[in-house]
Amino acid sequence: MMGTHKHTWMPCCKDATMLAEKQLQHQRLSLGQRIGLRLHLLFCIFCRRYVMQSRAIDKYLGNQTPQTEITPDESVKLQWETMIAERMKK
Amino acid sequence: MQVEKSPTTVQVSMTTANPTRWVKLYADDLFKFAVAKVADNGLAQDLVQETFLSALQALEQFRAESSEKTWLMAILKNKIIDHFRKSSKVPVTISIEEDKAGDSDPHHFFFNEKGHWRREMAPKAWVSGSSSQQDQVDFFTILRGCMNKLTSIGRKVFDLKYLEEKESADICKDLSISSSNYWVIIHRAKLQLRACLEKNWFSN
Known part of the structure; x- marks a missing residue:
């Protein structure tokens, strides 16, 4: 990847978080990448936090799937229907 | 009741939208989507209502290639994006x-x-x-x-x-x-x- 430092078998934080990001978005990693990421996370609390928090952010951004099936009030729907009907008359 | 069109059988009667059915057919899905994105029921209601209003004003732009639902959904997404843009004055x-x-x-x-x-x-x-x-x-x-x-x-x-x-x-x-x-x-x-x-x- 990018960067000027030497790469060893273990990815640095910058690369590890990138790999983690790919994995979070369901991108397949190579075996070597998966092992490298696992090892890195084993030793690095900051990247472990990053992964947890990044996953949480995805949840907030994407589907905050409502706990219960949520639908608009019947009264609201009625209001919408009336509104549409009135505009159609014009 | 929902009209499913296959590309080979586009009929003239399907090229017009039918707003009187919108609430019954799509309100729940539109609302659900909006709530999932803005996490606020009242706001989601407003956005859906605005979607219907904009759609009514743009009826003649509706094309049969897309289903009514896809079309309404696209309008709603734009409303949501607009809303996010406007609420950018949050002090972060x-x-x-x-x-x-x-x-x-x-x-x-x-x-x-x-x-x-x-x-x-x-x-x-x-x-x-x-x-x-x-x-x-x-x-x-x-x-x-x-x-x-x-x-x-x-x-x-x-x-x-x-x-x-x-x-x-x-x-x-x-x-x-x-x-x-x-x-x-x-x-x-x-x-x-x-x-x-x-x-x-x-x-x-």
């Missing part, structure tokens, strides 16, 4: 250096030359706040504010990914960016968003 702060880092080497701001976290940028443990309704709303306001601090390309990719729910490959195609470029953008936007949330919400 990001550091000046980060602002200046801009396009040069954004990663440099978070990681040192060895690729390790810079001490002041390393993720801290997040204090999870209470989950009261009001707090929820406040949190999403902050999240919105942080989204608006992203670079325009980061913002664009996030909108396509999380709002339009597009696949990575399609996003690359839409924005004509390479796949490796896409991942750099995602990674960087996530780093910025994470840091912004930590600073403005998860630290006390």
Whole structure:
């Protein structure tokens, strides 16, 4: 990847978080990448936090799937229907 | 009742939208989508209502190629994006250096030359706040504010990914960016968003 430092078998934080990001978005990693990421996370609390928090952010951004099936009030729907009907008359 | 069109059998009668059925057929789905994105029932209701109004005004622009639902959904998505844009005056702060880092080497701001976290940028443990309704709303306001601090390309990719729910490959195609470029953008936007949330919400 990018960067000027030497790469060893273990990815640095910058690369590890990138790999983690790919994995979070369901991108397949190579075996070597998966092992490298696992090892890195084993030793690095900051990247472990990053992964947890990044996953949480995805949840907030994407589907905050409502706990219960949520639908608009019947009264609201009625209001919408009336509104549409009135505009159609014009 | 819902009219499913196969491309080979487009009939003239299907080229017109039928607004009187909208609420019955689509209100629930539109509302559900809006709530999932804005996390606020009242606001979601307003957005759906505005969607219906805009759709009525633009009836003649409706084309039979897309289903009524797809069409309404597209209008709703635009309403949501507009809303996010307008609510950008949320007081979130990001550091000046980060602002200046801009396009040069954004990663440099978070990681040192060895690729390790810079001490002041390393993720801290997040204090999870209470989950009261009001707090929820406040949190999403902050999240919105942080989204608006992203670079325009980061913002664009996030909108396509999380709002339009597009696949990575399609996003690359839409924005004509390479796949490796896409991942750099995602990674960087996530780093910025994470840091912004930590600073403005998860630290006390």
